[in-house]
Amino acid sequence: DTEVTQTPKHLVMGMTNKKSLKCEQHMGHRAMYWYKQKAKKPPELMFVYSYEKLSINESVPSRFSPECPNSSLLNLHLHALQPEDSALYLCASSRGSGDSYEQYFGPGTRLTVT
Amino acid sequence: KNEVEQSPQNLTAQEGEFITINCSYSVGISALHWLQQHPGGGIVSLFMLSSGKKKHGRLIATINIQEKHSSLHITASHPRDSAVYICAVGISGSRLTFGEGTQLTVNP
Numbered sequence: 001d002t003e004v005t006q007t008p009k010h011l012v013m014g015m016t017n018k019k020s021l022k023c024e025q026h027m028g029h030r031a032m033y034w035y036k037q038k039a040k041k042p043p044e045l046m047f048v049y050s051y052e053k054l055s056i057n058e059s060v061p062s063r064f065s066p067e068c069p070n071s072s073l074l075n076l077h078l079h080a081l082q083p084e085d086s087a088l089y090l091c092a093s094s095r096g097s098g099d100s101y102e103q104y105f106g107p108g109t110r111l112t113v114t
Numbered sequence: 115k116n117e118v119e120q121s122p123q124n125l126t127a128q129e130g131e132f133i134t135i136n137c138s139y140s141v142g143i144s145a146l147h148w149l150q151q152h153p154g155g156g157i158v159s160l161f162m163l164s165s166g167k168k169k170h171g172r173l174i175a176t177i178n179i180q181e182k183h184s185s186l187h188i189t190a191s192h193p194r195d196s197a198v199y200i201c202a203v204g205i206s207g208s209r210l211t212f213g214e215g216t217q218l219t220v221n222p
Contacts, residue, residue: 042200042212043157056209088155099204100145100164105157 004106006091012112015081021109023074023091029104031097032074034066035090037108043090049074050097081113117141120201120213127220133188135216137201140182147210148175148186149200157200160186191220 004025013019023032031050035043048056049068057066063085065077074091088108094101119138127133137146148160161168161175163184168175172191177184188195201213 037155040215042202042215045209048209090155090157092157098144099206099210100162102147102159102162103210104159105149107154107156110155 004091004093004104006089006106006109008109009107010110010112012114013078013081014114015083017081018077018079020078021076021089021091021111023076023093023106024072025093025104026072027093027095027104028071029093029095030071031094031101032068033092033094033103034074034076035092037088037090047076048097055097078111081111083113086111086113116213117205117211118201118203118213120199120216122216123214124217125219127191127218129192129220129222131191131220133191133195133218133220135186135199135201135218137184137186137213138182139184139201139203139211141205143182144204146177146184147202147204148184149202151198151200151215153197160199188218193220193222196220 007022034046037043045058046060047066052068063080067075090108091106092103094103117140121136145164147162150158163177172189174187196219198215200215202210
């Protein structure tokens with residue numbers, strides 16, 4: 001199984017809502033990533049988990065809260081988002097957390113904040 | 115100046131043509147990645163290389179470490195190759211630094 005799955009595919013939420021994005025992989029990868037991608041732009045790294053511990057937070061606002069309950073699962077909890085947070089949120093995983101490891105990306109969750 | 119520069123930004127080709135996308139970077143790297151993103155959004159890793167050349171089907175990736183330059187070639191292009199191709203480099207730690215991408219359109 002070389003797949004990274006993400007749910008939901010699409011999410012529309014109001015600025016006062018709380019929602020969560022979910023990412024799962026069963027490749028035994030020990031690093032997992034959240035990226036944010038705006039239209040016609042490359043992905044921007046948000047968070048990196050290595051061996052279930054948060055290793056990188058790219059100064060992401062606290063309205064985004066990551067969680068790694070186990071080595072296969074990565075969540076992104078969303079609260080009090082702004083319309084400018086509307087974007088494609090991509091999850092990725094890799095065997096290790098160095099930049100020389102190939103990253104496997106999920107299909108993304110397209111988030112719209114109204 | 116971006117640390118990773120891709121050219122061209124947009125490329126339109128006829129089916130069957132040989133295509134080259136270029137990537138230049140300005141610092142020492144540990145590895146270079148070529149990624150493909152279709153309009154649906156998902157990103158696929160095509161190649162990861164730190165030296166030489168790799169081939170997979172109709173795709174060939176080369177890297178010249180001294181010149182700080184990599185190319186992605188597509189032979190016998192097909193409309194299904196239409197996508198955004200992104201070059202990304204590993205500079206430090208766990209982060210990849212991405213180029214702005216090349217939008218490729220292959221017409222039948």
